[in-house]
Amino acid sequence: MTEKDPDGLVRLRNALRQFAAERDWDQFHSPKNLASALAVEAAELLERFQWLTEEQSRNLPSAELEKVRQEMADVLNYLVRLADKLGVDLLDAARDKIALNAQKYPVERSRGSARKYCD
Amino acid sequence: MTEKDPDGLVRLRNALRQFAAERDWDQFHSPKNLASALAVEAAELLERFQWLTEEQSRNLPSAELEKVRQEMADVLNYLVRLADKLGVDLLDAARDKIALNAQKYPVERSRGSARKYCD
Amino acid sequence: MTEKDPDGLVRLRNALRQFAAERDWDQFHSPKNLASALAVEAAELLERFQWLTEEQSRNLPSAELEKVRQEMADVLNYLVRLADKLGVDLLDAARDKIALNAQKYPVERSRGSARKYCD
Amino acid sequence: MTEKDPDGLVRLRNALRQFAAERDWDQFHSPKNLASALAVEAAELLERFQWLTEEQSRNLPSAELEKVRQEMADVLNYLVRLADKLGVDLLDAARDKIALNAQKYPVERSRGSARKYCD
Numbered sequence: 001m002t003e004k005d006p007d008g009l010v011r012l013r014n015a016l017r018q019f020a021a022e023r024d025w026d027q028f029h030s031p032k033n034l035a036s037a038l039a040v041e042a043a044e045l046l047e048r049f050q051w052l053t054e055e056q057s058r059n060l061p062s063a064e065l066e067k068v069r070q071e072m073a074d075v076l077n078y079l080v081r082l083a084d085k086l087g088v089d090l091l092d093a094a095r096d097k098i099a100l101n102a103q104k105y106p107v108e109r110s111r112g113s114a115r116k117y118c119d
Numbered sequence: 120m121t122e123k124d125p126d127g128l129v130r131l132r133n134a135l136r137q138f139a140a141e142r143d144w145d146q147f148h149s150p151k152n153l154a155s156a157l158a159v160e161a162a163e164l165l166e167r168f169q170w171l172t173e174e175q176s177r178n179l180p181s182a183e184l185e186k187v188r189q190e191m192a193d194v195l196n197y198l199v200r201l202a203d204k205l206g207v208d209l210l211d212a213a214r215d216k217i218a219l220n221a222q223k224y225p226v227e228r229s230r231g232s233a234r235k236y237c238d
Numbered sequence: 239m240t241e242k243d244p245d246g247l248v249r250l251r252n253a254l255r256q257f258a259a260e261r262d263w264d265q266f267h268s269p270k271n272l273a274s275a276l277a278v279e280a281a282e283l284l285e286r287f288q289w290l291t292e293e294q295s296r297n298l299p300s301a302e303l304e305k306v307r308q309e310m311a312d313v314l315n316y317l318v319r320l321a322d323k324l325g326v327d328l329l330d331a332a333r334d335k336i337a338l339n340a341q342k343y344p345v346e347r348s349r350g351s352a353r354k355y356c357d
Numbered sequence: 358m359t360e361k362d363p364d365g366l367v368r369l370r371n372a373l374r375q376f377a378a379e380r381d382w383d384q385f386h387s388p389k390n391l392a393s394a395l396a397v398e399a400a401e402l403l404e405r406f407q408w409l410t411e412e413q414s415r416n417l418p419s420a421e422l423e424k425v426r427q428e429m430a431d432v433l434n435y436l437v438r439l440a441d442k443l444g445v446d447l448l449d450a451a452r453d454k455i456a457l458n459a460q461k462y463p464v465e466r467s468r469g470s471a472r473k474y475c476d
Contacts, residue, residue, distance in 0.1 A: 270411050296387055320429065
């Protein structure tokens with residue numbers, strides 16, 4: 001999402017800016033509202049999986065995968081929109097969080113354990 | 120998320136792959152489970168905003184913004200991980216979805232209206 | 239929820255049991271899956287409010303209120319279903335949680351402050 | 358949820374009213390905000406299950422079950438609070454929704470199929 005990333009998240013951010021501006025939708029796009037919209041889209045994504053077994057979720061029929069792909073796009077688009085409103089660089093934030101998690105879950109103590117997730 | 124995007128989402132995807140591999144966590148990362156984790160992180164992000172006014176959400180204190188930034192990172196990281204497991208190119212998907220939405224919400228009929236969101 | 243319906247949640251639990259049994263849906267109703275479905279329904283409820291102002295959310299048109307009411311029903315039904323599967327008495331749990339929260343947020347220290355929610 | 362508690366949800370509603378009034382929290386409890394809080398609590402409930410297999414979710418250790426029970430209580434409490442603010446009778450709404458679903462998913466056409474959930 002930096003200028004070094006010319007055809008990635010920066011371009012997407014700009015396209016979303018223009019989309020909202022053309023429709024005068026910035027008035028609805030407070031961070032609070034965008035965070036709600038993001039959670040709603042994440043749940044719509046989850047809905048595609050909720051009754052599947054884990055194995056079925058690894059082998060989606062192509063029509064279903066396309067629906068999943070569209071829900072993932074909605075999630076990314078609201079996330080990028082929120083990042084734009086808050087001045088957050090998503091890639092920097094993601095990298096920083098991985099570094100934090102590496103400290104929190106050292107390889108030796110975390111291997112093969114889901115405990116981290118629960119405690 | 121393509122090879123044309125060298126230091127963006129591809130690099131992030133690779134870092135997340137390595138992080139999971141080192142901890143033997145791929146066994147937990149079925150698409151079904153990752154979709155749940157993504158929804159949970161999106162809700163943790165929403166939690167930061169739930170009692171704020173829209174105006175307050177536009178003016179976060181810096182310590183609060185840092186927490187929000189970390190939750191956004193978690194959302195992105197699970198989204199990228201899910202995309203990796205499903206073979207989805209997130210930037211392509213996002214662009215395709217914007218094109219679909221442009222058809223669904225023509226500028227002239229959508230201007231200044233939140234109706235689109237409700238119907 | 240009225241005085242005339244003495245065994246409200248028990249009767250509801252039984253109706254939902256029968257509904258699932260008739261359709262042979264218990265096979266899908268693991269606690270994990272029901273928790274997902276509950277989160278999805280809660281997000282569908284949230285979706286009705288996401289672009290509204292707080293003031294608008296207090297004054298829903300009747301047609302919109304009916305949609306909200308149906309989403310609330312979905313949330314309750316999955317919650318009762320999950321409680322049935324786990325052997326949880328929801329009213330007991332709710333009362334216990336209020337007692338816990340009364341300790342956590344003493345009246346004098348919590349009055350008029352949203353801080354409790356954030357820390 | 359037992360036969361001994363004739364006015365279960367009404368009593369719970371009243372306890373929650375008093376809890377908020379004592380702390381002057383009604384100012385935060387717009388329907389929009391309560392819907393967010395409900396979605397957040399539903400996600401915290403989901404979090405307890407996200408890395409478990411379906412089988413593990415059916416056999417929770419007792420300490421874990423107690424945490425799940427507390428999250429379920431939070432969901433119910435916010436749902437009852439929202440119903441109070443909107444004047445919705447939850448049990449009536451739940452019964453009406455079951456009747457609607459019975460029409461939507463006739464026994465003969467729905468038996469043993471998760472298709473309903475996906476289409």
